[in-house]
Amino acid sequence: MKPDDIDDELRFHVDSRVSELMAEGWSRANAVSRAEAELGDRAAVQASCQQIARAAGQAHSRRRYWIGVVQDLRYASRSLQRSASFSVATIAVLALGIGLTTAVVAALYGIIYSPLPYPDSENLHQVYAVNTAKDLHESPMSAADFYALRDRLPGEVRRIRTSADTGWRTVVGVVRDVHHGGLNTAEGPAIYIPHAQKAEAWMTWMSMAVHSPMTKAAAVRAAIASGDRNQPVSDVMTLSQLVSDALALPRLAAAVAAAVSLIALLLAAFGTGAVLSRLIAARIPEFGLRLALGANPARLAWTPVWEVVRLVGAGSLAGLLVAAGSSRLLAGLLHDVSPFDGPTYAVALAVIVMTGVAAAIGPAMRVARIAPVIALRE
Amino acid sequence: MLRGTLDVLILKALSWGPQHGYAITRWIRERTDAEMLIEEGALYPALYRLEAQELVESSWGTSENNRRAKFYKLTVLGRRRLRAGSDVWNRYATAVARILDAQSGPEPEKP
Numbered sequence: 001m002k003p004d005d006i007d008d009e010l011r012f013h014v015d016s017r018v019s020e021l022m023a024e025g026w027s028r029a030n031a032v033s034r035a036e037a038e039l040g041d042r043a044a045v046q047a048s049c050q051q052i053a054r055a056a057g058q059a060h061s062r063r064r065y066w067i068g069v070v071q072d073l074r075y076a077s078r079s080l081q082r083s084a085s086f087s088v089a090t091i092a093v094l095a096l097g098i099g100l101t102t103a104v105v106a107a108l109y110g111i112i113y114s115p116l117p118y119p120d121s122e123n124l125h126q127v128y129a130v131n132t133a134k135d136l137h138e139s140p141m142s143a144a145d146f147y148a149l150r151d152r153l154p155g156e157v158r159r160i161r162t163s164a165d166t167g168w169r170t171v172v173g174v175v176r177d178v179h180h181g182g183l184n185t186a187e188g189p190a191i192y193i194p195h196a197q198k199a200e201a202w203m204t205w206m207s208m209a210v211h212s213p214m215t216k217a218a219a220v221r222a223a224i225a226s227g228d229r230n231q232p233v234s235d236v237m238t239l240s241q242l243v244s245d246a247l248a249l250p251r252l253a254a255a256v257a258a259a260v261s262l263i264a265l266l267l268a269a270f271g272t273g274a275v276l277s278r279l280i281a282a283r284i285p286e287f288g289l290r291l292a293l294g295a296n297p298a299r300l301a302w303t304p305v306w307e308v309v310r311l312v313g314a315g316s317l318a319g320l321l322v323a324a325g326s327s328r329l330l331a332g333l334l335h336d337v338s339p340f341d342g343p344t345y346a347v348a349l350a351v352i353v354m355t356g357v358a359a360a361i362g363p364a365m366r367v368a369r370i371a372p373v374i375a376l377r378e
Numbered sequence: 379m380l381r382g383t384l385d386v387l388i389l390k391a392l393s394w395g396p397q398h399g400y401a402i403t404r405w406i407r408e409r410t411d412a413e414m415l416i417e418e419g420a421l422y423p424a425l426y427r428l429e430a431q432e433l434v435e436s437s438w439g440t441s442e443n444n445r446r447a448k449f450y451k452l453t454v455l456g457r458r459r460l461r462a463g464s465d466v467w468n469r470y471a472t473a474v475a476r477i478l479d480a481q482s483g484p485e486p487e488k489p
Contacts, residue, residue, distance in 0.1 A: 006422065009399060009448050012441070013418070016400040019443070040419030048423040056430030 006049040010042060093271055095315050096264055099322025169193070206239070287370050301368040384424050385433075386467055389452065389460040392434060396451040398441060399425060425450055433459050 014035045021031035036042070169191070207220055217236045224231050237245075287300055391402045402425075403418050428434045433456035441447040452460070 005448070006426075008446065009422065012398070012445060012447050013400045013403070013422075015445070016441075016443075020404075038418050040417045042419065045419040045422050049426045052423060052426040052430055056426070059430070 006046050006053075010039065010045065014039060092318070093267070093315075095318035095322050099319040099325075284366070284370055287367050291370060297368065301364050303367065305364045382463070383467075384420065385428060386460065386463040388421070388424060388428060388450075389433065389456055389463065392450055392452045393457070393460060396437075396439075396449040398439075398447040398449050400447075402450070428456065432456075 014032070017035035017038065018028070018031045021034055022028060026034065039045070205220070220236065221233050224233055287295075287303075290300060291297060387406055388402055391397060391405050397405070399421055403421055425434065425436075429436055429450070432453055434450045435453055436448050436450050438446060439449045
């Protein structure tokens, strides 16, 4: 409402009245003063009208604002209702696929890239010792003894005994944890005792092979036979074989899980892509209409991409939660797989991003190629 | 003049078609044979109020003497208000007229 509107209006009123009075024979001066008198306080009328118009304008824009808000809310809730199940399903499928893949990549990483859970496992050696002091030949010497001897303690603990009945033993060294029972079996406190001091009904020997490990086996058998001809020798194998046997079951489980997860991720990717392109296809008339109304085609083509990014983002978040949970489970099954493995999650995120991009490219290209006329006719 | 009377009169004046403010004044003056003197200045705030209530809407046009004038037009809401207002005013006027035409006064209170 322009302020001079009411001015013009009142001037028109007075002029009309003046010309009417003059037509009745009034002089111009008399007619003007009569018309002004009939109108009353002109300034007050103007102020009053302007105030009403201003208040009405404010109320109007307030109402328009709230109508807009309500319309936005209704549109949002409608589109949420329309695609709620789709969104939930997509996020769930992505979460499953991504989560399982992450967990399995973590597992495979643990198995393939660190085959033996020891530092420098390629340089692992087997040793046996000859105890010349006790005149014992080829008495077993554990790796523990070897390291213990190598890294002697600085002397605080010199002696140890397991109970009051047994005599004191001199500590010659301390070793790091050794997994005797299995790679993921927790070991209690243990001490190494020279075989000569405490003989067992059976014993395991570890011997270092200088050349081929299995030709050494014959030498070991021969050495044992020279001591006791009736001593049976069984289960001769290399250390890596032993570890491999220990890992056989988890390895199989991980392979199966990997296959299942890869299938899950593929299904998630293809399923999401297919459903998204169906969804975009159903909205092609809408996009056509928006193009015909002057929407920016480049920006319109980004619409499905953003929708996909939103969905994949939500799916990734849910998926990483699933991954954290399931790799915690796998950590119990597999040795040396921590629930939060940095490189693993990086790989999984790369897979997520590539899946999302692959799923978004198709719909985006379709929207970019829409011809408004054809889209409207469809 | 009673409050609200002017509104009904304006709505009635517009019920035949769009009019500018001066035509409404002239019409009311002629209809009432100048018996009901309205202060013409009051007409315009009333029109603005009616417009704010969306009972009328305005647009600039050309008057009969080829001048730029603001025309007011009844909205659907305004037409509905006119019907309701007319009923109220007719009943009111009838009631007042019946009382003023009465031949006997109120019964005196019995002691």
